[in-house]
Amino acid sequence: MNPFDEEPSGEDKQLESQLRDALRAVEPGDAFTEALLARLASERLTGRGRRYSGWWLPASLAAAVLVAVGTVQHLKAAHEREMGLEARREVIEALRVTNQKLDLAYQAVRTQSSAVSEGVPGV
Amino acid sequence: MFRERIASAIVLVGWLASAPVLAGSAPDPRLVLPEFSALSQKASETVVITLDPSLLSMAARFLDGGDPKDAATLEVIKGLKGIYVRSYTFDQDAAYSQADLDAVRNQLAAPGWSRLVQTRSKKTHADVDIYLMVVDKAAIGLALIASEPREFTIVNIIGSIDLDKLRKLQGQFGVPKLDLDAAPSAPAVKTK
Numbered sequence: 001m002n003p004f005d006e007e008p009s010g011e012d013k014q015l016e017s018q019l020r021d022a023l024r025a026v027e028p029g030d031a032f033t034e035a036l037l038a039r040l041a042s043e044r045l046t047g048r049g050r051r052y053s054g055w056w057l058p059a060s061l062a063a064a065v066l067v068a069v070g071t072v073q074h075l076k077a078a079h080e081r082e083m084g085l086e087a088r089r090e091v092i093e094a095l096r097v098t099n100q101k102l103d104l105a106y107q108a109v110r111t112q113s114s115a116v117s118e119g120v121p122g123v
Numbered sequence: 124m125f126r127e128r129i130a131s132a133i134v135l136v137g138w139l140a141s142a143p144v145l146a147g148s149a150p151d152p153r154l155v156l157p158e159f160s161a162l163s164q165k166a167s168e169t170v171v172i173t174l175d176p177s178l179l180s181m182a183a184r185f186l187d188g189g190d191p192k193d194a195a196t197l198e199v200i201k202g203l204k205g206i207y208v209r210s211y212t213f214d215q216d217a218a219y220s221q222a223d224l225d226a227v228r229n230q231l232a233a234p235g236w237s238r239l240v241q242t243r244s245k246k247t248h249a250d251v252d253i254y255l256m257v258v259d260k261a262a263i264g265l266a267l268i269a270s271e272p273r274e275f276t277i278v279n280i281i282g283s284i285d286l287d288k289l290r291k292l293q294g295q296f297g298v299p300k301l302d303l304d305a306a307p308s309a310p311a312v313k314t315k
Contacts, residue, residue: 080181087174087182094172094206095196098278099292101269105251108242 150235152256152264154279156209157226162219168212170276176204199289203282210276219275224268227277228252231266248272 008016028036163169174182179200186193200206213219231238231254240253249271256264265286267278 081185083178084181084185087178088185090172090174091179091182091186091200091206092196093170094174094208094278095199095289095292097170097172097208097210097276098206098267098280099289101251101267101276101278102253102286102289104249104269105240105242105253108244108249108251109240111244112242 150233150256150258150263152235152266152279152281153205154207154227154230154266154277156207156277156279157223159209159211159223162211162223165213165218166211167214168210170208170210172206172208174206179203179206195288195292199285199292203280203284205279205281207279207281208276210274212274214273216272218273221270224270224275224277227266227268231268236264236266 163171183197183200186197188194188197211219230236231252235256235258236254237257238252239255240251242249242251244250249269251267251269254266255262256266262284263282265278265280265284267276269276
């Protein structure tokens with residue numbers, strides 16, 4: 001005979017009733033819900049995710065600004081250097097051309113002077 | 124009374140009218156160099172250099188004072204306010220006419236300019252004219268026009284140029300060094 005088929009005794013019925021009372025579903029109530037939501041909200045504000053984005057975003061922006069400023073400065077310096085070297089090259093070229101033509105005049109003057117002193121006409 | 128006022132007004136108007144003329148009468152060593160755009164298309168080699176004061180000072184910053192050649196160049200450009208060069212070389216004779224240079228020559232007829240050297244070579248057909256603008260015994264500008272059958276060059280240097288220092292650069296830019304002191308009657312070119 002199966003022991004579960006037996007009719008429960010009065011003591012068993014009382015125990016079962018007490019257990020049902022103790023384990024029945026209970027609605028939490030408005031106060032509990034509000035408290036829970038408030039706590040969740042405060043944790044979200046001071047929680048790990050918030051702290052992470054709190055320093056990372058400004059740091060990223062600062063790093064980006066630094067990189068941009070550095071790049072601009074580098075490009076500016078490179079451009080100035082390029083212009084300076086070009087100006088230097090042009091100065092040397094201008095003086096070279098000037099010297100070459102002055103030399104032409106000096107040579108002509110010297111030849112003319114020599115010719116005059118030697119009495120050679122038509123130089 | 125009325126006549127005096129009229130006379131004063133006429134004098135004032137005359138003075139105001141002459142003021143810009145007087146202000147503009149200061150000699151300007153800067154020449155207006157033509158574009159020579161038609162000639163530059165025909166030229167086999169073209170040198171166009173325009174160095175204003177800012178570019179000259181920039182170039183000076185890139186010249187090494189410790190290097191003898193750069194130091195000499197620095198000495199030459201120290202008192203300069205501008206260097207302008209136009210040089211055109213052609214593959215054949217008569218690619219340009221003297222009329223092309225007249226626009227520049229005419230400017231050198233203005234007061235203030237005086238011709239320092241004029242050379243005409245029948246042998247090489249190379250003509251060189253060197254002009255100086257001197258104010259208060261100091262050269263404030265130099266103009267050089269050199270024309271050869273296949274080449275012409277115009278140089279305009281603004282500022283206190285010392286040709287003696289420029290002469291010392293000879294041999295440093297590929298220009299052969301001349302024993303100029305040996306020339307018995309070479310013109311005095313030191314201007315300062």
